[in-house]
Amino acid sequence: DLEIAMKVVIVGNGSVGKSSMIQRFCKGIFTRDYKKTIGVDFLERIIMVDDQPVRLMLWDTAGQEEFDAITRTYYRGANACVLACSIADKESFLALPKWKNKVCRECGDIPMVLVANKVDLQKESVVDSAELEGMARSLGVPKLIKSSVKDDLNVSTVFNYLAQSYMQS
Ligand code: GDP
Numbered sequence: 406d407l408e409i410a411m412k413v414v415i416v417g418n419g420s421v422g423k424s425s426m427i428q429r430f431c432k433g434i435f436t437r438d439y440k441k442t443i444g445v446d447f448l449e450r451i452i453m454v455d456d457q458p459v460r461l462m463l464w465d466t467a468g469q470e471e472f473d474a475i476t477r478t479y480y481r482g483a484n485a486c487v488l489a490c491s492i493a494d495k496e497s498f499l500a501l502p503k504w505k506n507k508v509c510r511e512c513g514d515i516p517m518v519l520v521a522n523k524v525d526l527q528k529e530s531v532v533d534s535a536e537l538e539g540m541a542r543s544l545g546v547p548k549l550i551k552s553s554v555k556d557d558l559n560v561s562t563v564f565n566y567l568a569q570s571y572m573q574s
Pocket residue numbers: 418419420421422423424425426436437438439468522523524525526552553554555556
């Protein structure tokens with residue numbers, strides 16, 4: 406079978422765990438202070454979707470989240486998107502509509518998933534399930550996934566879902 410390649414962008418406020426999520430999925434590791442390797446724009450991993458190999462290229466922004474000129478180049482040609490926030494960071498939750506709009510402006514209607522990360526920090530949670538579900542609904546994002554990159558909870562679920570959605574689109 407011919408391999409299908411997919412560009413996936415992970416967007417959201419700084420510190421929600423975007424770089425960690427890419428590292429976890431592509432390298433299987435978690436570190437407290439991840440520093441982007443100079444010169445590397447993305448990491449990749451091949452997964453199988455119904456006997457079809459799919460090469461996922463996961464693009465990282467290296468903490469340049471606030472610079473529009475950089476992020477627009479970064480979004481270009483994306484086939485799917487992770488909208489990420491942290492359950493321990495209210496601002497990151499409230500910023501989700503802004504991130505979705507930025508991606509839509511550049512990429513149109515691509516498969517998206519809302520990821521609420523850091524569920525291991527339940528005691529520090531400032532966003533509840535009802536709020537997350539309400540946000541997903543109001544953004545028109547059909548899938549909400551609660552994850553912990555730290556505990557390796559639901560990280561592969563996120564990328565399997567996006568690959569499947571892309572294959573069906
Ligand atoms: P980014 O700015 O969105 O790329 O976030 P990073 O991946 O750099 O992560 C920011 C900090 O949050 C780092 O110290 C990570 O180790 C930590 N982190 C990432 N994911 C989790 C998680 O699921 N749980 C906890 N407790 N910490 C996390």
